[in-house]
Amino acid sequence: MAHKKLVYINIDGFSFSYLERLKRKGKAGGFQRLQNDGFLFTGLRSGLVSITNPMQSAILCGAWSEKTHNFYQHYDLNEGRVIKHKRTFCAENAAQALLRTGHTVASIHQFMLENNPCREGDAQCAYFRCGKDPSDSRDRFALLKRMALGQAVYTGERKIVYSELPDFTAFYIDDIDSLGHNNAYGPYPKRATFEERQRDIEKRLEVIQQELEDFVDICKQRGLFQNMAILITTDHGMTPFYGKSSLPDLLVRLNGAGIKATLPEMRTTDTQVIVLPYTIEASLYCIHPLTQEQRQTLLKVCRSAPYMQQVLEKEEMRHRYGMDSRGPDFLLCPHAGSHFYHKDVSEDTFGASHDSLDETSQHIFGMLIGGKVRHLVDYPEAVSAIDLLPTLLHTQFGCTMRDSTGKIWHGWFEDNQSMERIGAFE
Template sequence: MLRRTATLMAVVALFAILQASAPASPAVRQGTPTSAGTLLTSGSPDTPARYVIYINWDAFRNDYFDWATRPGAMPPETGYLAAPTPLGLPSLSRFVANGVRFINAYTGIPSVTTAMQTSALAGAWPATHGNVGCYYDPLTNAAAKSGRPFYADTIVDAARRAGLVTASVQQFMLDGRADIYVQPGGRFERRVAETLKLFEAGLAGRAPMPQLVAIYADDLDAAGHNGIGYGTFPSFTEETWRKKMVAELVRMDTAFGTLIDGLMRLGIYENTAIILSSDHGMTPYWGATSLPQVVSEFAKAGLKAVLVETGDQAPDNADVVMATNGLSLQVHFRPGVSQATMAMLTASLSAQPYVGGVLTRDELTALGAHTLTGDMFIWPTPPHHFTSGNIRFGIRANHDTRHPSSVNVFMAMGGAGIKRGVEVSAPTPIIDIAPTISQLLGIAQPLSSEGRVLWEALSAPAQTPGTSAYSIQNE
C-alpha cells in the first residue's frame, strides 16, 4: 500500500513538472448547409421523424465547441502536450452546419446532473419534478441528497403511452421507465456501439425496434472534474485543462460520426432526428475557499451561519443553515430573521468581489427552483469557491454555479424534420427538449411539461406561438 501511494505521488509530481512548461493562456439566423463531405447531407428536413435519438453529453459546456473549431480560441501550442492539441470537429461541425444550433441554451438551478437530466427529460424545472441534488431539509434539520428519484412524467412515459418503443443507453434517469435499458459503461464509443446494436436487432426482427432512444455519456464530466476517469489525468493549470477538454471532445466527435455512419448504413438516417445537448457546463476553481468571508458577512448582521454536509444536522443555535452541491451556497434562514435583514445581506454579499451573484427566494421561484433550494442562492466569481477546504495544489472544477461557464450548454439538432443551417441566439432552456421531441414524434407532451416546442428549429409550420423571455444575462 505504501509503495502504491509513493508511486501515485511520483506520477502526480511528474505531471505537475511537465505541465509547468506550458504557457498561460439576430435570434434566428438562416445559413447555407455545408457541402463538405457526405456526412449529414442526405437527410431531408421535410421528412417526418420516424425515429428520434436524444443524446446528452454530461458537462458539455457550450464554448468547448468554439475552442475546438475556432482558430486562436486556445492557448499557444508550446510546452508539454503541445504537439499539437487536436483541433477540428468534422462530425459535429457538419451536424451543426446542416441543422440548428442554439448558442444560448441554458440549464437550471441547481445545475447538477440528476436534477438537470430530469429537467430535460420531463420538460420541467426542479420545482415541478422534485429532484434537487444535495439540499438542507428544515423538517429533518439535516442535509440530504435527492439521488435519482423524481416525481414527474418524462418524454419516455409520453412515448410509451402513445404506443412507441423506447430505449435508454445508460440514461440512468430512465432506468425502470424505458422499454429497453442497457448500461454498457465505458466511453461514448461503447454506447454508440450498443445503440447501433439496438437498431440492428430491431430491423432484423430479433427485438422491438426502438423509435425513441436516449443516450447518456459522461466522458466530458469525468474529465472536466479534473480527477482520474476514463483514461484522463488531472490538469494543473486552466490552460492545460482546456487542452484536455478539447482532446476529449475531438475523440467523442469521431464516435458521433460513427453513429451517423451507422444510421446511414442501416438505412434509417433519412427518417431520424438527432438532438444533442447537455445538463450543465463546467467551471474551474482553485486557491483558498471564500466560505469564511461569506460566514463573516452573516456575522456582521448578527447571524450565525453554518454549512452542513450530507447526513449532518445543523446546530440548534444556528440562525442560517447553508448546503451546497459543490460550488454555490443554498441559504436557509431560520425563523426570526427579518426580510429587511435578508435584503441587507443580499446587497452586502452582491458587492463582494468573490461573489458572482445572489438570488432571492422570489427570483429562485421565478427560475423554477425547488423550495428546498433555500431562501437565498449565492455563487462565486471564478476562480473563487465556497467549498469547505482550500485547494493548495492544482485546480478543480465543478458546475453548481450560475456562472455562464456552467449555465450555457451546447445544444444542436439535425436530421429528419429539422431545418438546415440555422443558428438560434435567443435564450433556450433545456426544458424545451422534451416538448420538441414530442412534436417530432407526433405525440402528446409529457404531463409535467413546462417547456415549449422549438418551432424555430422545425421544418413543420408552428402551430402555437411561444417565446422564452429569460436570459442568462438577466442574472
C-alpha cells in the same frame, strides 16, 4: 409508412465554451459537418441548480424542480438535516409519456431512466448497459451502432434484434464531465492546470465527433435517417475554481454582522441561518423568518463580499428558474474562480464544477439534426434546456408530457415553418 424516431444523446458536461475552443483550433469539423443536417443551438441555457441529476431530470421531463422536485439537496428545517435528492424525480418523463401512448423506448446508460420506466429484459422499454465496466463513450456508441445496424444486443439476459431503432432512444455518456471535473479518467491523470485539461477534453471530443458521424452514417446507409430526429445536447457546462474556499469568510462576515450562521452539522439553538454549500455555490436556509432589518443586513453582507457575483432570493428563483418551494431562501453565486467548497483547493492544481451562473456552466451545447430538420445551420434563439424534449415529442409524436412546463417551439422541421413558441412557463 415509416415511423418517426427520436434519438436523444446527452454528452454530460459539454460547455458551449468547449465548442468555441474547438472551432478556434480548427478541430470542430465533425460537429460542423453534422450541423449541415440541421442546426446548432447557439443560445441554449442550463438551469438552476446546474448539477447533473437535477438537470438530467429537467431535460427528460421538460420541467424545472418545481415539478421534478430534484435540485440536488435541501435542508429540511423540521427534520434538521440535509436531504439528498439523488436520482429521484416526480414528473412524468419523455420515456414514460411515449410508453403511455404506445411507443417503444430504450435507454443506453441514461441512468435517470433506469427502472423509470426502462428495465433490463423488457423489449418495450429496455435498459441497456455495456458489458464493460467502467465503460466510456466508445463502448456505449458501439452498442448504439449495433442497435442501428440491426445486430443482436442484450438487455440483461435478453437478446433483442431491432429491425429499426425504438421510437425513442436515450443515450448518455460522461467522458467530458469526468474530464471537466479534473478527475483521473482512463488514460488521463488529474492535471495541474486548466489548459492541460482543456487539451484532454479536446482529444476526447474529437473521438466523440467521429463516433457521432459514424452513427449518422449508419442511419443514412440503412435508410433510417430520413424519418429520424437526433438531439445532441448536455445538462450543464463546467467552470474551474481555485485556491481557498470562501466558505469560512462568509461565515465570519455573517456572524460579525449579528446573524448567527452555521453549517448544518454545527446547528445550535441560537442558529438563525444554515449555510449549505454545493461545490461552487452555497445556499442559505433561514430557521425562522428574518425581520426586514435582518434580511437587508444579510443581503448587504453577502453582496458586498469581494468574491460574490450574484445573490438570488427565493421568489426570484421560483419565478425565473422554476425552483421547488423547498429550495433555499438565498442562493450565493460567486465569481468564476471562487467557490464555497467545503475545503480548499491545493495550489498545485484546480477544481471544476458546474453549479455556477458563469457562462461556462450556463451556456451549453445543443444540436438537432435529422432527415426533415430544417437546415438552419445556427439557431440563435434563447432556448431553455427544458424546451427541447417537449418540442420534439410534440412535433414527432403529437405527445405531451403531463408535467412539462417547457415551451413548444415551431420551425425546427421542414413541415413546420413558423418560429412561434408557445407554453405556460415564462
